[in-house]
Amino acid sequence: LSVVTCPDSWEEHAFMFGFCLQQEKLLEGYVGFANLPNQVYRKSVKRGFEFTLMVVGESGLGKSTLINSLFLTDLYSPEYPGPSHRIKKTVQVEQSKVLVKEGGVQLLLTIVDTPGFGDAVDNSNCWQPVIDHIDSKFEDYLNSESRVNRRQMPDNRVHCCLYFIAPSGHGLKPLDIEFMKRLHEKVNIIPLIAKADTMTPEECQQFKKQIMREITEHKIQIYEFPETNDEEENKMVKKIKDRLPLAVVGSNTIIVVNEKRVRGRQYPWGVAEVENGEHCDFTILRNMLIRTHMQDLKDVTNNVHYENYRSRKLAAVTYNGVDNNKNKGPMTKSPLAQMEEERREHVTKMEKMEMEMEQVFEMKVKEKIQKLKDSELELQRRHEQMKKNLEAQHKELEEKRRQLEDEKHNWEAQQRVLEQQKLDKIFTK
Amino acid sequence: PTVPRAGSTLLGYIGIDTIIEQMRKKTMKAGFDFNIMIVGHSGLGKSTLVNTLFKSQVSRWSSGWGGEHKIPKTVEIKAVSHVIEEGGVKMKLTVIDTPGFGDQINNENCWDPISKYINEQYEKFLKEEVNIARKKRIPDTRVHCCLYFISPTGHSLRQLDIEFMKHLSRVVNIIPVIAKSDTMTPDEKNEFKHRVRKELETHGIEYYPQNEFDDDMEDKNENDKIREAMPFAVVGSDKEFQVNGKRVLGRKTAWGVVEVENPNHCEFALLRDFLIRSHLQDLKEVTHNIHYETYRARRLNDNGGLHPISANNTQESNL
Numbered sequence: 020l021s022v023v024t025c026p027d028s029w030e031e032h033a034f035m036f037g038f039c040l041q042q043e044k045l046l047e048g049y050v051g052f053a054n055l056p057n058q059v060y061r062k063s064v065k066r067g068f069e070f071t072l073m074v075v076g077e078s079g080l081g082k083s084t085l086i087n088s089l090f091l092t093d094l095y096s097p098e099y100p101g102p103s104h105r106i107k108k109t110v111q112v113e114q115s116k117v118l119v120k121e122g123g124v125q126l127l128l129t130i131v132d133t134p135g136f137g138d139a140v141d142n143s144n145c146w147q148p149v150i151d152h153i154d155s156k157f158e159d160y161l162n163s164e165s166r167v168n169r170r171q172m173p174d175n176r177v178h179c180c181l182y183f184i185a186p187s188g189h190g191l192k193p194l195d196i197e198f199m200k201r202l203h204e205k206v207n208i209i210p211l212i213a214k215a216d217t218m219t220p221e222e223c224q225q226f227k228k229q230i231m232r233e234i235t236e237h238k239i240q241i242y243e244f245p246e247t248n249d250e251e252e253n254k255m256v257k258k259i260k261d262r263l264p265l266a267v268v269g270s271n272t273i274i275v276v277n278e279k280r281v282r283g284r285q286y287p288w289g290v291a292e293v294e295n296g297e298h299c300d301f302t303i304l305r306n307m308l309i310r311t312h313m314q315d316l317k318d319v320t321n322n323v324h325y326e327n328y329r330s331r332k333l334a335a336v337t338y339n340g341v342d343n344n345k346n347k348g349p350m351t352k353s354p355l356a357q358m359e360e361e362r363r364e365h366v367t368k369m370e371k372m373e374m375e376m377e378q379v380f381e382m383k384v385k386e387k388i389q390k391l392k393d394s395e396l397e398l399q400r401r402h403e404q405m406k407k408n409l410e411a412q413h414k415e416l417e418e419k420r421r422q423l424e425d426e427k428h429n430w431e432a433q434q435r436v437l438e439q440q441k442l443d444k445i446f447t448k
Numbered sequence: 449p450t451v452p453r454a455g456s457t458l459l460g461y462i463g464i465d466t467i468i469e470q471m472r473k474k475t476m477k478a479g480f481d482f483n484i485m486i487v488g489h490s491g492l493g494k495s496t497l498v499n500t501l502f503k504s505q506v507s508r509w510s511s512g513w514g515g516e517h518k519i520p521k522t523v524e525i526k527a528v529s530h531v532i533e534e535g536g537v538k539m540k541l542t543v544i545d546t547p548g549f550g551d552q553i554n555n556e557n558c559w560d561p562i563s564k565y566i567n568e569q570y571e572k573f574l575k576e577e578v579n580i581a582r583k584k585r586i587p588d589t590r591v592h593c594c595l596y597f598i599s600p601t602g603h604s605l606r607q608l609d610i611e612f613m614k615h616l617s618r619v620v621n622i623i624p625v626i627a628k629s630d631t632m633t634p635d636e637k638n639e640f641k642h643r644v645r646k647e648l649e650t651h652g653i654e655y656y657p658q659n660e661f662d663d664d665m666e667d668k669n670e671n672d673k674i675r676e677a678m679p680f681a682v683v684g685s686d687k688e689f690q691v692n693g694k695r696v697l698g699r700k701t702a703w704g705v706v707e708v709e710n711p712n713h714c715e716f717a718l719l720r721d722f723l724i725r726s727h728l729q730d731l732k733e734v735t736h737n738i739h740y741e742t743y744r745a746r747r748l749n750d751n752g753g754l755h756p757i758s759a760n761n762t763q764e765s766n767l
Contacts, residue, residue, distance in 0.1 A: 079599070079601020080601070081602075138606060140554075140556055140608050140611060141553075141554045142554065143554050185491065186491070186628075187490055187491020187492070188491050189490055189491045192490075192551060193551065193553050194553050214631050216630075216701065217628050217631045219700055220702060286630070286633055286634075286703075286704065286706075287634065287710075287712045287713050288703075288707065289701070291701070291703050295702075297702050298703060
């Protein structure tokens with residue numbers, strides 16, 4: 020720690036110039052916060068680490084063997100046979116957990132296996148169970164993050180996906196391309212060339228170049244090794260990048276070569292050594308996965324893939340009724356932009372609803388008017404009808420009256436005639 | 449020409465045994481056809497193997513990495529013919545490749561184009577046979593042998609393999625081979641072969657040489673030995689390397705050279721001897737006498753008889 024004891028005047032100058040100096044103050048004695056990294060380290064060691072690794076590939080590509088070689092355990096042993104010994108008709112997703120201890124550090128390793136991937140005659144949508152699994156782990160984490168009591172937050176999210184490419188020597192298969200396209204924005208994909216001892220060094224080079232060409236052509240984003248400030252590290256990272264995708268060979272059988280005990284595969288024509296850099300890229304994979312980049316993989320999963328998932332999920336929940344979980348738009352949009360869009364959508368929907376309502380209202384009004392008119396007509400008709408009846412009756416009555424009058428007249432006439440007759444009779448006597 | 453042998457039980461030498469010589473001369477003059485179909489998904493070394501078998505660039509891709517191998521969207525059938533000559537004997541070899549087989553995401557019925565092609569060749573032959581004025585030598589485009597390439601997963605047969613062989617073992621001679629067998633150590637190889645044979649048996653797939661067509665005990669013994677060793681685990685290569693002062697065909701890796709013709713390394717030599725040196729003629733005969741006859745009988749029964757047509761008939765035949 021160096022000391023710059025600056026006189027107050029200088030400080031004043033600095034502030035006048037508008038920038039704040041980072042003063043490095045020398046300490047008179049040993050304070051002890053240099054111990055901070057150790058404290059962090061001890062806490063994490065006590066807590067233990069978690070890492071979830073997913074392996075995907077057709078059966079028979081040596082996935083289980085590679086996992087066993089990477090972690091020097093027998094994850095799949097005769098008592099617990101691995102997926103290779105069980106024939107699957109549909110794609111399943113299986114988890115196995117193993118606790119590995121080394122130098123006082125605990126690692127809870129979860130291996131997610133996908134037996135049955137790419138093995139059927141019709142492999143459409145064989146990636147769907149994988150996507151569902153990853154999403155469900157994200158959802159679990161989201162839920163546990165949102166809880167009130169967050170004492171225990173187990174991190175089961177998939178941190179890394181090793182995708183095994185069959186060593187055909189030609190290029191990627193349509194299935195490989197489809198799978199990677201659908202998963203590169205959900206998980207860190209590290210493509211590997213399986214069973215690399217099938218190929219001669221030249222074939223391997225050609226194949227790698229071809230694969231990288233196809234990956235850039237289809238705009239697949241595989242896991243990118245981060246650039247650091249350290250020159251040395253950058254050189255190493257560049258070396259790794261040149262050898263992507265890594266061509267690996269797995270084995271846990273020990274063979275004696277030149278009086279050395281090595282892990283390898285014994286052929287009649289020689290021994291392919293697993294840890295020999297000239298034979299395959301296994302050491303590079305192991306160093307990168309475990310020794311240098313494990314934390315970075317977890318960070319990228321947390322900061323990029325998980326955040327993408329989270330913003331999509333939460334934006335969808337904010338506007339009830341608008342189900343955006345099925346929206347497959349670009350996930351690189353910021354959450355704010357997403358919300359704006361949602362709002363606009365919502366507004367247009369409201370407008371539409373308003374218009375619809377108006378229309379309905381008008382229609383109803385028209386109906387009512389029509390009804391009223393009809394009833395009016397009806398009433399009028401009845402009125403007329405009644406009038407007619409009345410008139411008819413009136414007429415009848417008139418008729419009757421006339422008849423009566425007539426009768427009266429007749430009767431009177433008759434009476435007079437009778438009277439006359441009577442008088443006549445008297446006169447004639 | 450062989451010297452006629454004296455000392456038969458006949459009163460004098462007649463010369464019947466020269467008929468073999470006469471047949472040989474005729475065959476040599478006429479030459480003969482052989483049609484081989486190779487089936488398997490891309491990247492299994494099919495073209496390389498065929499080139500190695502016939503020691504010449506007879507397959508589609510003549511040089512290792514010329515151009516891009518684009519996977520076609522549907523199964524295509526590509527036939528390439530070459531005339532190769534050895535010891536005065538001419539052979540018209542046709543290699544029928546099937547790019548696109550098993551490469552798609554959905555491989556349902558990807559064997560249909562292949563089945564159609566095989567039946568079309570039988571149909572062509574049948575039409576020629578039934579003609580009134582037919583050619584002296586009917587051009588034989590029928591598929592004599594189908595090499596099916598099994599991926600060396602080390603576990604078992606894939607679903608697609610079983611489906612394909614089930615559908616086509618009754619129509620054509622299928623010879624299953626394990627491709628790129630330099631992936632497996634000797635133990636893994638034996639285990640894999642054993643498992644594959646068991647599975648073929650379970651599914652009732654009759655591969656060539658079929659059990660039912662063995663003529664006599666001698667044949668049966670020979671074929672039994674071959675059947676036990678099948679499917680052959682092969683490696684193909686058209687590059688030569690120096691090993692112990694000899695030039696051998698092989699593949700050079702960082703840990704050694706895989707010799708193609710070394711029986712300890714792979715079974716290529718066995719396959720080649722079986723296919724070319726001992727059973728070539730038998731393959732053609734089984735195709736002609738059994739597979740073709742089955743097809744013909746089925747066709748004739750379906751149609752209730754055929755009416756032969758003249759060569760210059762412009763109407764469509766009623767086949």
